[in-house]
Amino acid sequence: MFEVRSGSPQSTINTQTPYFNADSPEEIVRVTTRGRKIEDLLKKEWLLTNSRGSFASSTVVGGHTSGYHGLLVGSPDPLVRRLMTLSNCLEMLLWNGPALELSTFEFSDRFAPQGYTQQQEFRRDIGAHFLYRTQPADLCKSVYLARDTDTVLVEYTFEEVREPVDFVLRPFVGMRDFHTLQRSGAPLTCRITDNLVHIQNAAVPDCGLLLSCPPARFQSDPQWWFNFIYRVNRDRGLSYREDLWAPGFFKTHIEGSTRFVFWAHLGAAGESEPAVGPDAIKEDLRLHQQRLWEQAAAREKTHRILCLAADQFVVKRRSSGGDRTTVVAGYPWFADWGRDTFLSLPGLLLATGRHKEAGSVLSTFAAAADRGMIPNRFDDRTGEAQFNSVDASLWFIHAAFEYLEAAGNVDEFSQRLLPAIRGIIDAYQAGTHFGIHADADGLITAGDQNTQLTWMDAKCDGIAFTPRYGKAVEINALWHNALLRLQRFCEGQQLPEARRYAAMAEQAGRSFCKLFWNAELGYLNDVVLPDGTVDASLRPNQIFAVALPFGPPLTRAQQWAVVNTMEQKLLTPYGPRTLSSRDPAYKGRYEGSPRCRDEAYHQGTVWPYLMGPFLEAYLKVRGHSVESKSDAAEFLRPLLRHLVEDGCLGSISEVFDGDPPHRPAGCPAQAWSVAEILRIYHMVTTE
Secondary structure: OOOEEEOOOOOOOOOOOOOOOOOOOOOOEEEEOOOOOHHHHOOOEEEEEOOOOOEEEEEOOOOOOOOOOEEEEEOOEOOEOOEEEEEEEEEEEEOOOOOEEOOEEEEOOEEEEEHHHHEEEEEEOOOEEEEEEOOOEEEEEEEEEOOOOOEEEEEEEEEEEOOOEEEEEEEEEEEEEOOOOOOOOOOEEEEEEOOEEEEEEOOOOOEEEEEEOOOOEEEEEEEEEEEEEOHHHHHOOOOOEEEEEEEEEEEEEEOOOEEEEEEEEEEEOOOOOOOOOHHHHHHHHHHHHHHHHHHHOOOOHHHHHHHHHHHOOEEEEOOOOOOEEEEOOEEOOOOOEHHHHHHHHHHHHHOOOOHHHHHHHHHHHHOOOEOOEOOOEEOOOOOOEEOOOOOHHHHHHHHHHHHHHHHOOHHHHHHHOHHHHHHHHHHHHHOOHHHOEEOOOOOEEEOOOOOOOOOOOOEEOOEEOOOOOEEEHHHHHHHHHHHHHHHHHHHHOOOOOHHHHHHHHHHHHHHHHHHHEEOOOOEEOOEEOOOOOEEOOOOHHHHHHHHOOOOOOOOHHHHHHHHHHHHHHOEEOOEEEOOOOOOOOOOOOOOOOHHHHHHHOOOOOEOHHHHHHHHHHHHHHOOOOHHHHHHHHHHHHHHHHHHHHOOEOOOOOOEEOOOOOOOEEOOOEEHHHHHHHHHHHHHHHHO
């Protein structure tokens, strides 16, 4: 129980289906909440983001289920040091009858208050909207996040007032690192000037939170509220109880139809209120949305929703040389990761016509290369580059050449990206960090039993659950792809290095087919270990050998065998499993403690991003026929339904359970999930 204590069959996808609502060109999703079970509603989330990697997020009834939920999670130094600042608000209507509470909070033994019982529906467009029908008044609560500042607007529109009411709003403040939870006694202070509330935490003295709600008046009434419960944290084996501080409340009298805005802004300590007003912020959001659609030539609903989903991951990282474009790997807890960025870049930026931003992303990571290695991630707190990946550099090369094909700027490519590409090839050939080097057979080998250098990188308590050391199948498919692309570029530019790269590619391709093709099983081995033994576990990594534009020289029969094996033995409606369900090591549920989840992460868990290379390979072996495009469209349907019906509405989850009914799990909004579905959707509907 909580306590309150005072104190300080066509080749296009038909979007005329029940799960696409065309009432408004801006609308992404609409959910009827009245009469629905609260347990079901709490599984549906919404997410708003901005160019700083900041976000607002919760469930469709406004009740938080995760410690990452909040009305304003921002950063004084994007993308590092993100803070959960404004957690939530208690909203009440006071009138002649019993007090009506619009908020929904969960404590250990109850939901209190139970505002979801007053709610009619939830809508999502440029904002998140909650529609309430109460006895004295009907109102809409709308949440908007400014694009370029850490400012959130919560707009209250009273559409029909049948009896006069007093509206009371009590904000709950965190001002904490967004990876942690707050306990009572945090050094929070409040100062009031001209109805502007200044909140600071002595632990983060360089920034402050401003709150205001004109025309409501603020009344100081500091309280700690104890033991808010976050059920998702609890299910994930994490800390799940939080105490939140309320400095006081805003109150205003309502007699007729009206609109007013409560806003919160995270800025430098002592900063005054933001210069841009609420209407300007909303108009900027609408114009930005329209520009995205025009740039991507997105004319129908599904394409538009995917473009908006993609935009949420495209952000700016502050650096000494100025802000640079980068890609958040997923919300709510990831920052920018090299592997995720370059695998996502063709879908997020090239398929949507955002070539200039794609070039900026590539340049950001190229500038941080070390001994031929592109950073795998930048630390979320310090921004320091980290390099524990064998494939991030190879995905960088692939993305750079995809960018060259899309943008066509050879001079820019040669000056800004080609030196980094050459550096990667030379370093991988000669040897670099983590034992990464080309073996005598021309293939790349890397790591040992204690490392996790491929994308199957789960590690807990010092245990790498899928170490995949030695020669991994997708790493060498990427290596061969990189060598051939570089060879052809050099030939086109009449550069003498073309012969060298051609010889390296020829050797790598020949060795690949010899070492990885398993004639007995009829598919590719997953890993060739340093002692020459093979790991023939049936995994989806082999699909890249077919999907990449310059994959190893497999025969047509071998390519068909790889695709058919994937479809028949690994594929689910939401993507391929990471391990065959017949394997003794298979784990069909991604759940439980961090260790349990890490053990299952790549041992059967479904990753929807893999639907991208699977469908590209599927189309490739079938010659991109009209029939194959129609089939690919059908494969996409379950994920497009998930986009607007389950999990984080308007985005695509990181993973799904391997076992039916394939519950969405992991990060609720994942960049490469969205990127690969958008890329294939674009391929199926426009080519």
